[in-house]
Amino acid sequence: MTVGGQAWWLTPVTLALWEAKVGGTPEVRSSRPLLPLPQLRGTLYNTGRHVSFLPAPRPVVNVSGGPLLYSHRLSELRLLFGARDGAGSEHQINHQGFSAEVQLIHFNQELYGNFSAASRSPNGLAILSLFVNVAGSSNPFLSRLLNRDTITRISYKNDAYFLQDLSLELLFPESFGFITYQGSLSTPPCSETVTWILIDRALNITSLQMHSLRLLSQNPPSQIFQSLSGNGRPLQPLAHRALRGNRDPRHPERRCRGPNYRLHVDGAPHGR
Ligand SMILES: *[C@@H]1O[C@H](CO)[C@@H](O)[C@H](O)[C@H]1NC(C)=O
Ligand SMILES: *[C@@H]1O[C@H](CO)[C@@H](O)[C@H](O)[C@H]1NC(C)=O
Numbered sequence: 001m002t003v004g005g006q007a008w009w010l011t012p013v014t015l016a017l018w019e020a021k022v023g024g025t026p027e028v029r030s031s032r033p034l035l036p037l038p039q040l041r042g043t044l045y046n047t048g049r050h051v052s053f054l055p056a057p058r059p060v061v062n063v064s065g066g067p068l069l070y071s072h073r074l075s076e077l078r079l080l081f082g083a084r085d086g087a088g089s090e091h092q093i094n095h096q097g098f099s100a101e102v103q104l105i106h107f108n109q110e111l112y113g114n115f116s117a118a119s120r121s122p123n124g125l126a127i128l129s130l131f132v133n134v135a136g137s138s139n140p141f142l143s144r145l146l147n148r149d150t151i152t153r154i155s156y157k158n159d160a161y162f163l164q165d166l167s168l169e170l171l172f173p174e175s176f177g178f179i180t181y182q183g184s185l186s187t188p189p190c191s192e193t194v195t196w197i198l199i200d201r202a203l204n205i206t207s208l209q210m211h212s213l214r215l216l217s218q219n220p221p222s223q224i225f226q227s228l229s230g231n232g233r234p235l236q237p238l239a240h241r242a243l244r245g246n247r248d249p250r251h252p253e254r255r256c257r258g259p260n261y262r263l264h265v266d267g268a269p270h271g272r
């Protein structure tokens with residue numbers, strides 16, 4: 001592994017679980033977030049690079065705990081996916097890719113007034129990543145976004161569709177661990193201000209839903225169809241960044257000992 005000075009904070013990386021430092025790290029155990037979160041509404045949007053869901057300013061959903069020193073507010077849900085199954089996620093685990101990756105992008109609401117100020121500043125952003133496989137079942141939250149009636153509204157670049165009554169807690173697995181590292185935004189300006197938290201249980205969507213994603217175009221309807229798939233940033237060297245997690249790969253059935261170290265996803269209908 002090379003230590004490239006510039007590569008220090010770049011995202012994404014391939015994460016080898018055996019590299020995670022397990023001795024003496026806090027336990028990072030989590031279960032489905034405190035129920036219920038307020039129901040979200042917002043805009044599903046084809047940016048020409050990926051599928052984006054931009055929640056309305058209210059209600060506020062925030063994440064805290066785990067490796068985070070501050071409460072971070074959700075500002076975007078982003079969905080990246082590949083042209084074929086098993087590829088398309090930005091991160092890899094043990095050199096294995098996934099068909100898609102859902103990124104919940106948050107900014108530090110305690111220190112900064114908005115996303116753009118936070119993205120340029122220390123401890124600015126926190127991104128929770130969930131990996132997605134193609135299988136016979138489907139995650140109920142993703143099903144709301146990917147049902148035919150909804151996803152076909154954003155077939156082309158800049159198409160947007162308003163959604164409401166979304167239950168974000170349904171996105172999360174019943175229980176999960178996570179891996180965390182310090183990295184960057186994977187899209188310009190690639191700011192190196194992100195605490196990444198990768199959830200270690202994959203979600204499922206059906207092959208039909210995956211297919212409907214690949215039918216989205218990077219271009220407006222007046223231009224040639226070019227699939228939105230495969231838009232993740234190429235892998236970056238991990239260098240000597242510390243990974244932390246709660247899995248000891250030599251004993252995957254065992255959880256690390258230590259004080260509880262929980263991740264909280266929380267919300268308030270009338271937030272600040
Ligand atoms: C974001 O916050 C910065 C610093 O507080 C401020 O200068 C800027 O105008 C804000 N931007 C928006 C879009 O509100
Ligand atoms: C995803 O699909 C796999 C294979 O069918 C299954 O074993 C697993 O339990 C599913 N995961 C969830 C969260 O439903």
Ligand SMILES: *[C@@H]1O[C@H](CO)[C@@H](O)[C@H](O)[C@H]1NC(C)=O
Nearest residue numbers: 060062064071266268271272
């Ligand atoms: C989340 O944000 C809301 C509104 O700012 C606040 O009332 C609540 O305490 C926050 N929760 C956490 C866990 O930070």
